[in-house]
Amino acid sequence: TQLLEQSPQFLSIQEGENLTVYCNSSSVFSSLQWYRQEPGEGPVLLVTVVTGGEVKKLKRLTFQFGDARKDSSLHITAAQTGDTGLYLCAGLSGGADGLTFGKGTHLIIQP
Amino acid sequence: KAGVTQTPRYLIKTRGQQVTLSCSPISGHRSVSWYQQTPGQGLQFLFEYFSETQRNKGNFPGRFSGRQFSNSRSEMNVSTLELGDSALYLCASSFSSSSGTGELFFGEGSRLTVL
Numbered sequence: 001t002q003l004l005e006q007s008p009q010f011l012s013i014q015e016g017e018n019l020t021v022y023c024n025s026s027s028v029f030s031s032l033q034w035y036r037q038e039p040g041e042g043p044v045l046l047v048t049v050v051t052g053g054e055v056k057k058l059k060r061l062t063f064q065f066g067d068a069r070k071d072s073s074l075h076i077t078a079a080q081t082g083d084t085g086l087y088l089c090a091g092l093s094g095g096a097d098g099l100t101f102g103k104g105t106h107l108i109i110q111p
Numbered sequence: 112k113a114g115v116t117q118t119p120r121y122l123i124k125t126r127g128q129q130v131t132l133s134c135s136p137i138s139g140h141r142s143v144s145w146y147q148q149t150p151g152q153g154l155q156f157l158f159e160y161f162s163e164t165q166r167n168k169g170n171f172p173g174r175f176s177g178r179q180f181s182n183s184r185s186e187m188n189v190s191t192l193e194l195g196d197s198a199l200y201l202c203a204s205s206f207s208s209s210s211g212t213g214e215l216f217f218g219e220g221s222r223l224t225v226l
Contacts, residue, residue: 033215042115042201042217043154088154098144098167099215103153 003027004091004102012108016078021105023089024071030092032065032072033099037086079109113138115204115218123224129190132221136183136204142166143185144215145177148199157200160185189223197225 005024013019023032031050035043047056049065049072056063060083062075076083086106090099116135124130136143144167145157156169160179177187183204189196199222203215 035217040219042203042219043215044217045214048214090154098156098159098169100156101146101154 004089004100006087006089006102006105008105009103010106010108012110013079015081015109015111018075018077019079019107020073020075021087021107022071022073023102025091026070027091027093028069029100030069032069032092033090034063034072034074035088035090037088037104038084043086043088079107081109081111083107084109115202115216117200117202117218117221119221120219121222121224123226124192125226126192126194128192129188130192130223131186131188132200132202132223134185134187134202134204134218136185136202137216140204140206140216141183142205142207143179143183144203144205145185145187146201146203147171148201148220149197154201157187192225194225197223199223 007022031048033048034046036046037043047063052067052069054065060077064073072089086104088101088104090101092099118133134143142161144159146154147157148154157171158165158177159167163179174190179185199220201217201220203217205215
């Protein structure tokens, strides 16, 4: 069973601060996705990274896929209250198990 | 276009009962995946259907089953409910099978409480 460990599990910071959350595994993934889930809703895809070392930017969010395709990070610059939510990483190995999700990072941005 | 629709949104059952949840994917999407989300275990993959065939299955007991109809709508059934089955059940649709890198579009989920 492939596992994705996300850290930190919980993070509460003030608006305007920067933060980084991590997604780590001992397994190699062919691609990795990041989702954000808000209360009462399903997860929404933010980005997919495919190539080792790849960096993608989505406004104030920067996503990086590790060189060995085993880990990823999400960096948020100048966090806003609207960034509050559960951030999930999900890896695809190409096997028969579908996407493997981490347990997520609960992010709270306080005004 | 309309998103993924899951019904019912909330339901309460008692131990031993069975439940059927429904999912209507985005028009044109042929793949439907089901996930169970709990605070302790996070999102866990149940199964995926593509063109009415089960393509992948997660590590859940046989009490959990599903099917997909010719119009791509899907249902999942849980029989002999246990307290531990209380969870948010999420359905996700995609154009292609999850073995690709396609985006998953999730519904809002069905929150099941087992008493």
